[in-house]
Amino acid sequence: SMPAVLEDLGERPLVIAHRGGKGLWPENTLFAFERATALGVDMLEMDLHLSQDAKLVVIHDETLERTTNGQGPVAHFSLAELQALDAGYKWTADGGQSYPYRGQGTRIAALEEVFEHFPLIPKALEIKVPDVGMEAVLCEMLAAYDQLDRVIVGSFHERSLKRFRELCPEVATSAGPVSVRLLLALNWLGLSDLLSPSYPVLQIPPQHSGLTLATPRLIRNAQTRGLHVQLWTINEQPEMRRLLEMGANGLITDYPDRALQLLGRS
Numbered sequence: 001s002m003p004a005v006l007e008d009l010g011e012r013p014l015v016i017a018h019r020g021g022k023g024l025w026p027e028n029t030l031f032a033f034e035r036a037t038a039l040g041v042d043m044l045e046m047d048l049h050l051s052q053d054a055k056l057v058v059i060h061d062e063t064l065e066r067t068t069n070g071q072g073p074v075a076h077f078s079l080a081e082l083q084a085l086d087a088g089y090k091w092t093a094d095g096g097q098s099y100p101y102r103g104q105g106t107r108i109a110a111l112e113e114v115f116e117h118f119p120l121i122p123k124a125l126e127i128k129v130p131d132v133g134m135e136a137v138l139c140e141m142l143a144a145y146d147q148l149d150r151v152i153v154g155s156f157h158e159r160s161l162k163r164f165r166e167l168c169p170e171v172a173t174s175a176g177p178v179s180v181r182l183l184l185a186l187n188w189l190g191l192s193d194l195l196s197p198s199y200p201v202l203q204i205p206p207q208h209s210g211l212t213l214a215t216p217r218l219i220r221n222a223q224t225r226g227l228h229v230q231l232w233t234i235n236e237q238p239e240m241r242r243l244l245e246m247g248a249n250g251l252i253t254d255y256p257d258r259a260l261q262l263l264g265r266s
């Protein structure tokens with residue numbers, strides 16, 4: 001059945017800001033989440049790593065170089081050290097001709113800050129690193145910040161998801177990679193009705209390794225199994241339109257403004 005995190009959102013297709021809308025402003029920052037929320041997105045997607053002092057931090061890469069003025073692995077720095085960096089340093093919309101967010105005070109966010117500033121909006125949280133204890137820290141924090149029914153937790157690491165579900169069974173999760181492959185195989189064989197998913201959300205790319213994953217049949221079969229189908233990362237309006245016509249329940253996009261406009265919500 002529909003998890004509480006999705007219940008309030010109704011039946012309309014969801015616009016989900018990928019990393020807070022990384023095409024529009026510096027990814028995974030409080031600034032991005034603020035702006036995306038103001039646009040009217042339904043959900044914020046973000047990525048989690050663990051700092052050296054075991055705090056959950058919102059950043060996509062394992063290392064600092066691509067998005068900040070820092071260097072080296074996120075896990076080698078304390079939260080305080082990470083928050084001294086400029087998280088807007090590398091953002092550019094014109095291929096590096098200009099960097100409008102440099103020196104504007106955009107910091108790496110701690111997950112706690114996200115919960116403090118945005119308690120109500122649904123969030124899709126991605127555990128990026130398995131085997132470092134993120135699952136337990138996350139589960140405790142979700143309870144402490146009253147977020148158990150405000151989030152969907154996902155990971156590309158099956159054992160991380162398994163661990164998280166053991167610790168936090170009341171929280172909605174998205175299908176892990178093994179479950180996704182199983183669903184695709186069963187769908188391909190015409191046997192998707194054999195699937196009885198224990199997770200409520202399916203987040204997949206429309207294509208993967210040259211294969212089309214998002215077909216009308218896959219979406220229909222997944223929905224028949226009770227799954228909410230969210231597709232990533234959909235940035236162009238023609239593809240957004242195509243997937244919505246196919247019945248997608250949500251679009252995870254770097255450009256939530258485009259999706260909202262297409263849906264007549266801006």
Ligand code: G3P
Nearest residue numbers: 045047060126203232252
């Ligand atoms: O929600 C899935 C999507 O966020 C995965 O891609 O690399 O942007 O985390 P990535």
Ligand code: CA
Nearest residue numbers: 045046047126
């Ligand atoms: Ca992600």
